[in-house]
Amino acid sequence: MKKSSSNTCTICSSYKNSPLYSGEGVEFVMCDNCTLISLYPRPTEEEYEKFYKDEYQKHRHDINTYEQAVRIREQKGLKGKKSYIEELGEFLREGISVFDIGCGWGTFLKLLKDSKGFNVEGIEPGAMQARVARDYYGLKVARETLSDYVERNSGNRFDLVSMIHVLEHFVDPGKVLDDAKSILKSDGVLFVAVPNTPRPNEPLDRFFHFEHCYYFTPLTLNKLLKKHGLKIISLTSTKDELRVSAVFKEDSRREIDTSNLSKLYSEREVRSSLNKQVRKYRILRFLKSVARTILPWRLFQVLRGWIISILKRLSVIDI
Numbered sequence: 001m002k003k004s005s006s007n008t009c010t011i012c013s014s015y016k017n018s019p020l021y022s023g024e025g026v027e028f029v030m031c032d033n034c035t036l037i038s039l040y041p042r043p044t045e046e047e048y049e050k051f052y053k054d055e056y057q058k059h060r061h062d063i064n065t066y067e068q069a070v071r072i073r074e075q076k077g078l079k080g081k082k083s084y085i086e087e088l089g090e091f092l093r094e095g096i097s098v099f100d101i102g103c104g105w106g107t108f109l110k111l112l113k114d115s116k117g118f119n120v121e122g123i124e125p126g127a128m129q130a131r132v133a134r135d136y137y138g139l140k141v142a143r144e145t146l147s148d149y150v151e152r153n154s155g156n157r158f159d160l161v162s163m164i165h166v167l168e169h170f171v172d173p174g175k176v177l178d179d180a181k182s183i184l185k186s187d188g189v190l191f192v193a194v195p196n197t198p199r200p201n202e203p204l205d206r207f208f209h210f211e212h213c214y215y216f217t218p219l220t221l222n223k224l225l226k227k228h229g230l231k232i233i234s235l236t237s238t239k240d241e242l243r244v245s246a247v248f249k250e251d252s253r254r255e256i257d258t259s260n261l262s263k264l265y266s267e268r269e270v271r272s273s274l275n276k277q278v279r280k281y282r283i284l285r286f287l288k289s290v291a292r293t294i295l296p297w298r299l300f301q302v303l304r305g306w307i308i309s310i311l312k313r314l315s316v317i318d319i
Ligand SMILES: [Zn+2]
Pocket: 009, 010, 011, 012, 013, 014, 031, 032, 033, 034, 035, 036
């Protein structure tokens, strides 16, 4: 994907930023003013839309046919989305309507429909994913962008609007939030899940990639939501994911305490946690290369499996 748009900060409009991470073909900067992390330079809206409609599917999933996609869905099932249902527990009242932006294969919607009987709907720009959601899962999913949906929408509003690993992909996440609000009921809940930048779950050369225009911390996600008239009523920071539930700022539900976010996720803290991750994986990769050199291949493979499972259990690594 080409990158050519302007790069003022989408939260605070500052044009001052500092390098944060650079890897193979990608560079990310951090805003000097509000600490938002963004791809540098960012793609234009047109480049972004073209990429997701035409190239994303192949690039990301390497799936060429509908039959192949269905086979994989059959194997994987819906269990990957169960934790979101648990997370949203109290908001999943009987008979609510749900709209999933960038619903992918439709697994989250399918799970909600089957387990709760909700009225669900979604949009997905990727051709193969939208087809699987519609034809295999039998969901009401349109292959279009959020802007297109909002433009043709004739007053449909939902109790829950979700974006699971979607917001960070958009060139203009502020506009996405405004569009999402326009299809949310006045007492509705917006659920957003994004990668947890202060706690990346993999080496940084895999964590940072060009499909994400932004990487959020609880601080910057809160700033962005606030700027667009929303307040966070629930925030969960897991080892690989940041999940928030937000409502309109006029809603009577209580906002979470955000007073300590500036301190917890200051530039220094974020850089420090990313550097820790770099050091951790540098050591692990070094140990791996030593072991591979001195041990017979078969023994190396067995030991590697044991060590990975022990490190996972100790939460030293998350992959
Ligand atoms: Zn900024």
